[in-house]
Amino acid sequence: MVLDRLAEKGLTLNREKCEFGLSKIVFLGHVISSEGVKPDQEKIKAVSETRTPSNSSEIRGFLGLANYCGRFIPNFSTIAATLRELTMKNTHWSWTKTPGCNAADALSRLSQNQACRIRHIADVYAHFITDNAVPKALTIQEVRQKTSEDRELVEIMRRIKTGHGRLDPKIRTVEAELSVVDGIVLRGSRIILPKCLRRQTIQLAHEGHQGIVRTKQRLREKVWWPGIDTEAARFVRTCQQCQLSSNNTRPEPVRTTVLPDGPRQDLAIDLMGPFPSEEYLLVVVDYFSRFQKIAIMKKITSEKDHSST
Template sequence: MASRTLHPHERRYSQLDKEAASIMFGIKKFHNYLTGRQFCIITDHKPLLGIFDPKKPMPNMISPRLTRIAIALTSHNYEIKYKPGPEIGNADHLSRWPQPVQSEPQTHIGEVLLMAEAPEDFPFDAEDIARETNRDKILSKVIYYIQRGWPAKETDADLRPFWLHRTELSLQENCILLGCRVVVPHTLRRATLQILHKTHTGIVQTKALARSYVWWPGLNDDIELLVGGCVRCLENRHMPPKTTHEWITPSRPWSRIHIDFAGPYHNKYFLIIVDAYSRWPEVFMVNNTTTATVIRLLRTTFATHGLCEVLVSDNGTSFVSGDMKHFLQANKIRQVTTAPYHPATNGLAERMVQTVKDKLKKMNDLSWDIKIPNLWLGLRVTPCTGTNKTPAELLMNRQLRTLLDTIHPDNLKHKRTEIQIDNNKQIAGRETTVGQNVMFRNYSNQGPKWLPGKVLQKSGPSNYKIETEDGVAVNRHIDQLIKYKPRLEKGEEGITDITSEANKDSISTDSSGTNYQHGQQENSSQESERIIEIPDAEKWAEILGIPPSSESTLPVPGKIRTKLNVHSRTPYQRPQDHIDNLYLS
């Protein structure tokens, strides 16, 4: 514990300052025990809570003494609480039994002249300039020319600047003057620059000050070099002028996308994706901002619109993590990150974030399941001011239908429907007739793949009702029906009879001329055990349509040849009697 009496000057403090001084005394007294530890300050003066609370900003209108104490307290980790005086009896007891302290003399503040703080701040005068001017080789020549006259032409690079101002130079007390400005020797120029830049003014103001007092060749360049390399000026310099570089508009949709997070808004975060070409927005409500969530939503978006070429984002942890870089590299996507604390680089996404927040604030009476879809549709069907087209039109090359489309008397849909009906009527597809025996497709797990049935009714352009052998009516498409013929009895023979019987029961073919008879004959031959007798050799010429005068060799009875033998098996011999007829006379 510790206590002391107030100094004479402290007794003139206000009550607020006295209470603050007591806190500062205790902290200084027990500094070795409080440094680096968290402690609690208990006071019976409640106004101090609003001034010294570490969780609140420092008030602007307080006394300088309280400001100094508040700044000193920021180096400690503390919290301050209020308790009435009767509840902190130990401190109240010590305040009534203080330890005497020696009085300190009050320090008087002297007068301060706001010029040079010490003699070394301005170490030379006119005599020093005159002395250094006589020692300088170049300025000695300048003095000589001023007294004796300048030559008509000067080729020396060191004397050339003085020759150009020869009519303005003069000599006074061994000091060279350019008008009313002193020409500073080379040895004193650096000290002069330090004096000109003592208040750390900018380049323009330093030049203006120098033009009123001093001159030497290359003065402007030396000032620019000095101010440009001043560490204090650079550390406290303002932001440079903003540039107006714009992103190049892509040549096709979904080539470059911009992403960013919006929120928290009502404890919700939103991942926003914007296409740079069409301004098409994608807004996803998420519960966290992890990399896994971003990758999952990007996969969903890429599955709809395809992979992009460039992805622009800020330097958020979820956007620059190792998993995110691996995902983008695996999909051949180039990532462009913005500069830290420069959101204007990703301005397209930042602007969409602002738009989404503004619209969500105006839809507070709706649930999230209604807000987000309405927000999507509204942003996607509204024309952009830069393109005068909607994002849907630029991305999908079509307009999205909204409720506003229903008020337009557009008959285009009905006209298209009528045209499609006429086109369907002109196309002749496969069909069958009522009462026809067919085989229909069986989709039950029991029985064969095809079952016999009978056509009861044509229920549509390509749909038929089929009666099964059990008397049950089923609905089938024409593609689910095949031709069915009753099995021929034994004794019926001849290819012409089979062909004629097949033509009677065949299902008509389509307009392209595709004939299903051959396929149906194969199916029928597989289902039936019909016996076909081979005709005699004498009947083949009549069956195949070969004229009687043909000298072709007939096939051996009982065998069928697909190619006629029109060549003789004997080697060819040239006729000797008609050898003269082979040449022209």
Template sequence: MNITLNKKKCEFNQNKLEFFGYIFGEDGMSADPKKVETIKNTPPPKNVLEQDLNAGECDYYHTTLTSYIKSGDSDMSDFLSRHPDTEKRKQTSVAEEYVNFLAYHDVPVAMNMNEIIQATSQDVDLQMAIKYVKSGNWNNPSKNKIIDTLSRCKNELSVVNLQNGEILLHESRIVIPRQLQDKVISLAHEGHQEIVKTKQLLREKVYFPGMDQLVEAKCKCCIPCLAATNKKTQEPLQMSEMPKYAFQVVSLDFCGPFPDGKYLLVLMDEYSRFPFVEVLNSITGNTVIPVLDKIFSEAGIPEVLKSDNGSPMNSHQFKDFAKHMGFKHKKITPLWPQATAEFREFD
């Protein structure tokens, strides 16, 4: 047999089972005590219709299930639906009161529920969503961006019936109609909090598709926020002109000190990116200048040597060395990695 069962609705290893007003167990079939108790507590009939319903329900437990449904006006199957359990009605009432409390509690300050109800009734997208929530049938949601977004969280949506109309809830938050969204964001941003704080305040009580993007746009256009926020901006990089040949322009930097107290002198050709590396015991002019003189004697004297303004390049000794060798010493901004990116990559 090709049978498909819903695991969530199946019960296994049970001694008895409640179904359709009966208890099925090891001893056979018997009336559900809760249903019988409801019948006992039913007030006496006041008219012929109530008497017929009362009699029909009592007769139900004396006949088989197949003979229960009757046609025409003699159908007595609606007794318990017309005489529901008062305890269940109380539970339903408490649930409705709780949902209504959530709805009224989520109304933003400086707004009222009637305003939201009226705007919801005029919002075509929300009215369509309310219709889909009630029917459970979301037809072609991809054709409408708002409906498509709401359909992705359809299991968290519910419709709340209030005295003056209906609103839509996303879990415990009110779905704000389009015409009130800007007002709600302005209320949340009234103290000129930054973007993250404004989003947090909104997410506590309200929801609407595209909320994060609208908050970001609102905050980025807020002049008081822009004036009070420290904004780190960087100037566009001024790219150096590529040298025309090898060793025309070189860059100098140091690495260290290392645990043994030594340093590395790194001289890099900006045309070929070829590095010259020498080990130094110190970075004074007396140790640096002889090393540079050695490198220049092997590779040639550059036209431009770039370095920061640190020791020993800011000394008169180095200035005289540059003049004697005939290269231009170009000083770059110290402690600015962008100016010596080649060395950072090499290190």
């Protein structure tokens, strides 16, 4: 999938600098794997084995090293508060074992708890997205039940979980965005609804007889399926209440002017302006010969204009 995306964007790689089939990689002091991002053990070891600082300058160096992993340590600012106080001017230097141990202990526990913590955050976030993507008047239990009965969505879930299964071409174009959360299929943060709930959802989005654009906007906020825009537009156009309340006045059809038998029988006259020069153009065209006469006017009132040419 990564190579396909690189080829799609026209990017090339140096094969000698590439590694394939890895379960994890170390990048800029972070370990990236299927479990998420966590600090490199070498960084944690460097902090844990740092010698006891003897002055404020060494404290600053230690904090700089610890800050590299600070984003992974809960309440890091509180833990390091005592150390920061020792770097301030006019502060009496007094080192005890406690501040150093606080930082080192937090880092040692980090490697054990980080994976579970990342998975927990991901699960909470995914369920939050799913709960908030359910349209009004529908329940998450109803969506989950109907999803399990929809053959197309069942096939999509099988494809996501196992990598096997056939996908509709329109679904295949967004395959990289698909996920499954608690029996519900998502495209990004939007639910892919089963077919039996789609018309009901369009009716909800059209509540208040919104126009086509507004109805589509409401749908896009929470749900998606192939052809959603087309179905929404068709539903709004066939809404009887909207048709009755809309203005059905049609413009008069354009009529072709009958060509006269000779010149100077029918003339077309039009006034253009004002232009930036505060002048106007009076244009006269003969329908038969197409002869044109143009006069530049500074006034367009009934008073005589001596400036015309």
